[in-house]
Amino acid sequence: MTNAKKTTESQDSNQSSRESQNSLESRNSRESRESHTPQKSRRPKPMEVLREARAQLAELTGMTAESVSSFEQTEEGWVLEVEVLELERVPDTMSLMASYQVELDAEGQLTGYRRVRRYERGRADARGSR
Known part of the structure; x- marks a missing residue:
């Protein structure tokens, strides 16, 4: 049993x-x-694009994006200008900043970037120029 x-x-x-x-x-x-x-591919929302662009640029360059100063949707995707701290100095107003033009495809994936400007944090742009 x-x-x-x-x-x-x-x-x-x-x-x-x-x-x-x-x-x-x-x-x-x-x-x-x-x-x-x-x-069907979904076009990402602008805030998703901003977050993803900052994260991808930081991963590629090793520098943290501080702000996005320009943001534009194009036929191919997105173009942003991102402000990055390149070299930290004391006092902070002497730190070197840079503007990077970042291009993303329609899905929000980074396709290219380039530095377009480098400047000291405490300096204002000259009148009439960037």
């Missing part, structure tokens, strides 16, 4: 294990199909 009970428990346990495995395989298969199904 004890052997019959153990055999039944063992069969029930194996059945439960197979059902769990089948359920897991079914879910993984469905998730795999969903991730490979082409979805």
Whole structure:
């Protein structure tokens, strides 16, 4: 009688294990199909673009973006001008800042950047120039 009970428990346990495995395989298969199904690309919101641009520029340059001074949506994507602390000095007004032009595609992925200006934090632009 004890052997019959153990055999039944063992069969029930194996059945439960197979059902769990089948359920897991079914879910993984469905998730795999969903991730490979082409979805209509969603254009990111402006704040998402700003955050992503700052994060990507910081990762590439190793410098933290302090502010975004220009932001424009174009046919190809987005163009931003980001102010970055390049060299920290004491006093802070002598620190070197830089403006970077950052270009992103329509999905918000960085496609290029370049430094367009370098200046001391405490200096104002000359009248008529950047």
